[in-house]
Amino acid sequence: MDSNRGIGMQMMDRKREQEDIESEQNLWLEDISNVDDFRSSQDDLIPSTSASSIADSEESCSSQVFNSQSSISHQRKIKKLTKRKISKHRRLGQYKSLNTLEERKRLRKITASRLRKAKCTANTVERFRYWKEKIDREFDPVLEETKMRVEKLRQENEALRAAKEQVYGRFESLERDARQLRMLAEARQATVMQSLLSLIHRQIEQFEDEDETYVYIPDEEISFKSAKWFCITIHSLFDLTIADLLNVYKERRLGEKLDGPKLRKRLGKSLEQLKRHDPSVEVADKPTQTLFVGNSSVMCGVSLEELEEIFTVYDGNCQFIVYPNKRTYSFVQFSSVEQSQKACDELNGYISPVLKTSHLPFVIAYIDNLPQESTAPEFRPKDLEIIDDFVNEETEQAILDVIYSNPKAQSMKHRAVVHYGHAFDYGSNAAFKPTDPIPDLFDKLIDRFIQEGYIKERPDQITANIYKPGDGIPSHYDTHSAFENEIISLSLCSDVVMDFKDGANSATIAPVLLKGRSLCIIKGESRYRWKHGIVNRNNDVDPRSNRVVARKLRVSLTFRKIRTQPCQCSYKEFCDWDREGEMCIPSTANAALKLEQTYVADVYENIAAHFNETRHSNWRAVQNFINSLPRYSVLYDVGCGNGKYLAPKDDLIKIGCDMCMGLCKIAAGKNTNVVRADALHLPFHSAADAVICIAVLHHMSSFERRQTVIQEILRVLKPGGRACLTVWSMDQSDSEYSNMRKNKEESNELCELTREAKRLRIHDGKQFTQQDLFVPWVSDEKETHLRYYHIFRDGELEELLGGIDGCQLESITREQGNYVVIFKKI
Ligand SMILES: [Zn+2]
Structure with missing residues (x-):
C-alpha cells in the first residue's frame, strides 16, 4: 500500500512538474526557438486543452500572450510581466522556473544522447555492411576451395573403402589358409608323436635287453647310456614329460608276460648278479620250495608290500628274504614245492599290475639253498x-x-x-x-x-x-x-x-x-x-x-x-646341558678363540689328508677373478688350504698362507709358496695386487674377528688392489651340497631338544636352521668331526664390508650356495 501511495505521489509530482514546464514554455518561447528538437518535444508537451487545471490567477493572461505574438510591444509587456512574475515567484520562494530550466537542460542532454545513439547505430549498420561486403568478397573463394577439397576427400574415402574391402577379402582367405595349415600341422604332429612314442618304446626295450650299451638313433647325433638318459634327452628335446613317457610305456606293459629267448636272456643276467653277490646260493635243476626272484628289490622300485601281495596268493605263509640295497633280487620260501612251482609258472616273466613304480618282469629260478647269514659283525653304534x-x-x-x-x-x-x-x-x-x-x-x-x-x-x-x-x-x-x-x-x-x-x-x-x-x-x-x-x-x-x-x-x-x-x-x-656356556655362540674374544681352536684348527689338522683328496675343482668366479689379474700381479691366498689355487703355473706371483700345518705341508708339496699364518695377523706388507680368501671367513666365530680378517686383507693390499672372498650362504638351494642332503630330515631334532636360541647345534637337516653351527665332516675312517661355521645370510656381507674404512664393494654374486664378494682397497 505504501508503494502504491508512493506511485500515486510520484504521478502527482510529475503532473505538477508538467504544469511548471507549460508555464515556463509560454514565458520563454523565443529563447528556445533555435532548437528544432526541442520544438518538437515541446509540441508533445503542450496539452491540447488550455491549462485549465492550473489554479493560477495569471492563466487567462498567458493564454492571451500565446494567441497574439505578433505584437512586439505586447511581447515585451509579457516578458516584463513574466519577469515580474518570476521575481514574484522567487520572492515567494517558488523556484518552479529554475527547476524548469534545469529540466530543459536535462531534456537537451537526453536529446543529445539519443542523437548520439542514433548516429552510433548508423555507424554500426555501416560497419556491418562493410564487413558483409568484405566477407562476401574474401570468403567466397575459400568456400569454393573447401568444397573442392571435400569432394576430393570424398573420392579418396571411396577409394580407401574399396581397398579395405579388398584387404578384408584377402584376410579372410588367408585365415582360411591358416586354419587349413594348422589342421594339417596338428595331424602331422600327431603322427610324429605317435612314431616318436613307438620309437621311445622300442629304444627302452633295447636298453632293457642290452644293459649298459650305447644306442644310437639314426639321423640323430645323440647317444644314450640308459633308458633314463634317453627319456631325459627326449624330455629336453620335445615337450613330453618323463612321467608321460613312462606311464604310456608302463600302461602298455603291465600284465604282460615275457617268454622264450628274451626271458632266458634276462634270467641269465639276473643269475649272474646272484653269483656275484651270493656265490653260496645254488641254482636247482628241478623245482624246489625256494625261489630266486630277479627284478624284485627296493632297488628296482618293488616294495615288500607289493611282493607280499603278489606271492601270498600262492602261499599265505611264504617267507621273504629281501635286501635294502646292493641287490636287485629277493628270495621267497614256500611251504611246499607245489606252491612254489605254481608261483614260478605264473610269475616268471610277468609284469604284475600290482607294481606301482617298477615295470620290469620278474625273472624266477628255483634254488637249493638261501644265502648264508652274514658272519661279519653287525654295524652297531659304539657302546651299545x-x-x-x-x-x-x-x-x-x-x-x-x-x-x-x-x-x-x-x-x-x-x-x-x-x-x-x-x-x-x-x-x-x-x-x-x-x-x-x-x-x-x-x-x-x-x-x-x-x-x-x-x-x-x-x-x-x-x-x-x-x-x-x-x-x-x-x-x-x-x-x-x-x-x-x-x-x-x-x-x-x-x-x-x-x-x-x-x-x-x-x-x-x-x-x-x-x-x-x-x-x-x-x-x-x-x-x-x-x-x-x-x-x-x-x-x-x-x-x-x-x-x-x-x-x-x-x-x-x-x-x-x-x-x-x-x-x-x-x-x-x-648335550642339552649348558656346559658352562662352552657350547654357546661365543660372546667373548676368548670364547671365540677357544671355539675356533677346537672346532676349526684342530679339526683341519685331523682331516688335512682327507680334505686334500676331496678339494680339487675351483670355483668359477674365483678362477675368473684370478684370470682377470694382469701378468706378474702379486696374489696372496689367505687360507690357501691344499693350495689348489696356488699350484697352477701362470704369470702371477702367488703366496699362500694357512693356519693348518697339515694343509700347509700338502700345499708346499705342490711346489708353491706357503707360510703358516693366521688370517687375523697376516705376515705380509702392503704389497699385494690381489688377495683371495676362499671359504675362510665363515670359520670366524665373532663379528669382530670377521671384521679383522677383512681389515687384514685390506691392509696387505696395495691401494687400488682387489680381493675375492667366498663364504657359505644360508640359502643352499642352488648347491650340489643341498642335492647331497636331499634325503635328510626336514628339521633338526637337536634344535627342538636344546631350545636355547644361542646354542651351537649340529647341522643335520636339509636346510641350515641357524647361522652359527657345527657341520660334520665324515673322514675316510668314518670318524665324524664337527667344524664350526658361521653361515652368512642375505645382506650380511654388505653390512660387514660397509662398516670398514677404505673398502669399496665391487660385486656380490652367488655360486653353489656360496657368496662370492669382490672388493677394492681405496
Ligand atoms: Zn650330556
Whole structure:
C-alpha cells in the first residue's frame, strides 16, 4: 500500500512538474526557438486543452500572450510581466522556473544522447555492411576451395573403402589358409608323436635287453647310456614329460608276460648278479620250495608290500628274504614245492599290475639253498650292548602279568605307557613326579643287571611301553639332563628292529634287531650321540638274515636313573646341558678363540689328508677373478688350504698362507709358496695386487674377528688392489651340497631338544636352521668331526664390508650356495 501511495505521489509530482514546464514554455518561447528538437518535444508537451487545471490567477493572461505574438510591444509587456512574475515567484520562494530550466537542460542532454545513439547505430549498420561486403568478397573463394577439397576427400574415402574391402577379402582367405595349415600341422604332429612314442618304446626295450650299451638313433647325433638318459634327452628335446613317457610305456606293459629267448636272456643276467653277490646260493635243476626272484628289490622300485601281495596268493605263509640295497633280487620260501612251482609258472616273466613304480618282469629260478647269514659283525653304534635271551619265557610272562595288572595304563598317541618309581613328563621331557613303586620282580631284574655287570648305578625310574603291531616311536635322544648314562631296555613278546641314527649324521643308520626277551644296554656313545627309534610298519627285516619278520604285540621295559647333577658327558656337542656356556655362540674374544681352536684348527689338522683328496675343482668366479689379474700381479691366498689355487703355473706371483700345518705341508708339496699364518695377523706388507680368501671367513666365530680378517686383507693390499672372498650362504638351494642332503630330515631334532636360541647345534637337516653351527665332516675312517661355521645370510656381507674404512664393494654374486664378494682397497 505504501508503494502504491508512493506511485500515486510520484504521478502527482510529475503532473505538477508538467504544469511548471507549460508555464515556463509560454514565458520563454523565443529563447528556445533555435532548437528544432526541442520544438518538437515541446509540441508533445503542450496539452491540447488550455491549462485549465492550473489554479493560477495569471492563466487567462498567458493564454492571451500565446494567441497574439505578433505584437512586439505586447511581447515585451509579457516578458516584463513574466519577469515580474518570476521575481514574484522567487520572492515567494517558488523556484518552479529554475527547476524548469534545469529540466530543459536535462531534456537537451537526453536529446543529445539519443542523437548520439542514433548516429552510433548508423555507424554500426555501416560497419556491418562493410564487413558483409568484405566477407562476401574474401570468403567466397575459400568456400569454393573447401568444397573442392571435400569432394576430393570424398573420392579418396571411396577409394580407401574399396581397398579395405579388398584387404578384408584377402584376410579372410588367408585365415582360411591358416586354419587349413594348422589342421594339417596338428595331424602331422600327431603322427610324429605317435612314431616318436613307438620309437621311445622300442629304444627302452633295447636298453632293457642290452644293459649298459650305447644306442644310437639314426639321423640323430645323440647317444644314450640308459633308458633314463634317453627319456631325459627326449624330455629336453620335445615337450613330453618323463612321467608321460613312462606311464604310456608302463600302461602298455603291465600284465604282460615275457617268454622264450628274451626271458632266458634276462634270467641269465639276473643269475649272474646272484653269483656275484651270493656265490653260496645254488641254482636247482628241478623245482624246489625256494625261489630266486630277479627284478624284485627296493632297488628296482618293488616294495615288500607289493611282493607280499603278489606271492601270498600262492602261499599265505611264504617267507621273504629281501635286501635294502646292493641287490636287485629277493628270495621267497614256500611251504611246499607245489606252491612254489605254481608261483614260478605264473610269475616268471610277468609284469604284475600290482607294481606301482617298477615295470620290469620278474625273472624266477628255483634254488637249493638261501644265502648264508652274514658272519661279519653287525654295524652297531659304539657302546651299545645286546644280550639275547636275558629272561626265560616264564619270567617274561610274570613281567607281563605285573604290567597288565596296573590299571593306570596311560593311553598315548601310539602306545600304552605305565611308569614305576617316577612318572616321566612327555611335555617337558624332564620333570618327574613319584608314582607307583617299582614292583619286586623289577627290583630283582635290576639286581641281576648290576650283578652281571651291565650297569653300575641302580635305576629309579621304569617305563613299560606296549606297542601294537605296526606302532613305532620317533627317532630321539633320551635327554642327557634328565637321565644318567646307563639306559637298559628289556624287549618282550615280539622281535623288532630299532634304528640307531648318528646324531652327527642322520644318514648313518644302524638297524639293530631287538629279539623278544633280549636286553639292550644303551650307554656311552650309543646313549649320548646316537638317536634311536622304531619305524611304523608291520614287518621288520632281520639285519643278519634279511628275512622278513612280521611284528606282533611288543612290550618293552626301560630302566633309567634320574639325573640330579649336571651332565658331564664327553659328547658335549650333543648335550642339552649348558656346559658352562662352552657350547654357546661365543660372546667373548676368548670364547671365540677357544671355539675356533677346537672346532676349526684342530679339526683341519685331523682331516688335512682327507680334505686334500676331496678339494680339487675351483670355483668359477674365483678362477675368473684370478684370470682377470694382469701378468706378474702379486696374489696372496689367505687360507690357501691344499693350495689348489696356488699350484697352477701362470704369470702371477702367488703366496699362500694357512693356519693348518697339515694343509700347509700338502700345499708346499705342490711346489708353491706357503707360510703358516693366521688370517687375523697376516705376515705380509702392503704389497699385494690381489688377495683371495676362499671359504675362510665363515670359520670366524665373532663379528669382530670377521671384521679383522677383512681389515687384514685390506691392509696387505696395495691401494687400488682387489680381493675375492667366498663364504657359505644360508640359502643352499642352488648347491650340489643341498642335492647331497636331499634325503635328510626336514628339521633338526637337536634344535627342538636344546631350545636355547644361542646354542651351537649340529647341522643335520636339509636346510641350515641357524647361522652359527657345527657341520660334520665324515673322514675316510668314518670318524665324524664337527667344524664350526658361521653361515652368512642375505645382506650380511654388505653390512660387514660397509662398516670398514677404505673398502669399496665391487660385486656380490652367488655360486653353489656360496657368496662370492669382490672388493677394492681405496
Ligand atoms: Zn650330556
